[in-house]
Amino acid sequence: MLAVFDKFRRAGREPARPEYPPARRKAVTCGLLLLLSIPAAADYQAGLDAYTAGNYNTAMEQWQAVAAGSPLAENPAIYAETHYAIAMLYWEGLGAPQNYQQAYDWLLKAAGMNHAGAQAKLGYLYTAGSVVPRDYNKAFDYYGKAARQGDIDGQYNLGIFYLFGWGTERDTTMARQYLAAASAQGDEAAEEALQRLLAAETEPAETEPAETRDSTILDESWILAQNPNHYTLQVIALSSREKLEALVQGYDQLAPLAIYTTPGNSRTLYILLQGNYAQLDAARSARDAFPPAIQKADELWIRQFGKVQEQVKE
Numbered sequence: 001m002l003a004v005f006d007k008f009r010r011a012g013r014e015p016a017r018p019e020y021p022p023a024r025r026k027a028v029t030c031g032l033l034l035l036l037s038i039p040a041a042a043d044y045q046a047g048l049d050a051y052t053a054g055n056y057n058t059a060m061e062q063w064q065a066v067a068a069g070s071p072l073a074e075n076p077a078i079y080a081e082t083h084y085a086i087a088m089l090y091w092e093g094l095g096a097p098q099n100y101q102q103a104y105d106w107l108l109k110a111a112g113m114n115h116a117g118a119q120a121k122l123g124y125l126y127t128a129g130s131v132v133p134r135d136y137n138k139a140f141d142y143y144g145k146a147a148r149q150g151d152i153d154g155q156y157n158l159g160i161f162y163l164f165g166w167g168t169e170r171d172t173t174m175a176r177q178y179l180a181a182a183s184a185q186g187d188e189a190a191e192e193a194l195q196r197l198l199a200a201e202t203e204p205a206e207t208e209p210a211e212t213r214d215s216t217i218l219d220e221s222w223i224l225a226q227n228p229n230h231y232t233l234q235v236i237a238l239s240s241r242e243k244l245e246a247l248v249q250g251y252d253q254l255a256p257l258a259i260y261t262t263p264g265n266s267r268t269l270y271i272l273l274q275g276n277y278a279q280l281d282a283a284r285s286a287r288d289a290f291p292p293a294i295q296k297a298d299e300l301w302i303r304q305f306g307k308v309q310e311q312v313k314e
Contacts, residue, residue, distance in 0.1 A: 044078050047085070056095030060086065071113075080113035087118065100278070104131045111142065116151035119143075123157055127166075127256075128276050134255075140167030147178055155182040156190045163197065164216060172197060189225040196221060217245060218258040220312050226276055228306030231283035235272040235295050237262075244270050247294055254291075260312050273308065 047062030066082040087106030089095045096102075104125060110118035123142035126135045140161050146154025159178035162171045176197060182190035196219070226232075238244045241259065248257060258273045274290070277283040280302070287300045 044082055047082075051085075056089060058095075060089050060095030063089075076113065080110050080115040080118075083107075083110035083113065084115050084118045087121075100131045111145075114145075114149070116146045116149040116154060119149075120146035120151050120153040120157070123154065127157070128278075130278055130282075136161070136167035138167075147181070150181075150185075152182050152185045152187050152190075155179075155185070156187055156193075159190065160193065160222075163193070164218075166216075172201065189221060192224075193221050216252070216255060216257065217248075218256055220258075220260045222256070222258050223260055223273065223305065223312055224309055226305040226309075227278075228304065228309055230305050231275075231277040231280055231302055232258075232305055232308065233274045233283065233287055233290065234301040234303050234308070235274050235290075236299075237269045237271045239267050239269055241270045244272050248272070251291060251294065260308070262311060273303075276305070 043062050043066045047059040047066070050056070050058035050062060063082045063086050066078065067086060069079075071079050083106050087103045087110060090099045090106065091103040092098070104122075107118045107121050107125075111122050119142045123139045123146065125131050126139035126142065128134070140158070143154045143158040143161060147158040148154075155178045159175045159182065161167055162178065163175035164170065176194065179190045179194040179197065183194055236244070236247070238247075244259060248254060254274050256274075256276060259270050260273070261268050261270055275283070275286055277286060283302045287297050287302060290297055290300055
């Protein structure tokens, strides 16, 4: 969404740890350039040089030229990386007007060539329901493909999916495995999620039956993993987490949902967030369509994740 999303980021976090989302944004550089001697490499390098210099129009032109060539005549790694690079230019609106549908189309091509970064990014999109309908099964599949290639965002988000049982059966053993793999690569969010999981497994069982708790509601680690420039809906604050969970019981279509705490005047407040939206217009549309039985649209607060993250850290 998770901690996923454009990490979703983690379900984000772009994504994103998805950014899962994720799945975080990836750099468009390629570490294989020194190994290449074919003509396509020169065009890719020219595009990379232009991108580094901030000449995004030139970068787009050079990479489009590589992508237009025959895949049989060019280095497979560069060919796939070029498609991914073009996708990210469209995603960021660099060298072309921002166009998420175009970004998705190019990511799909790169993922079909087994590009791990593109696979992780598609996992984020299907987690967040951005450009495409939300589909946790497809997200799980893409994260798995990326993770098996050692992609850090794929590993992180796959661990989160196993942790919450999204697109698969809940499996804390597999969650530990993939979170540990991402943590070993230096992912701080993965390490935090892993430590939370290990601590939860060693704590005494709660007196409250486990089935009465909503395991699909994410915690502060997911919030911290999201792209700070994305938007979320702050729904309501209550002094009882149980009442907050009961309020959204049966509204599975609202996932991802997350809760963070903040000190009130006399007691801790539990604050409910809904969604991860890359664009303000998408957040406004979600606000207008929000179930009034939970909260009226004019009482919802559209916030950037960065502002919420500051509160969480404090």
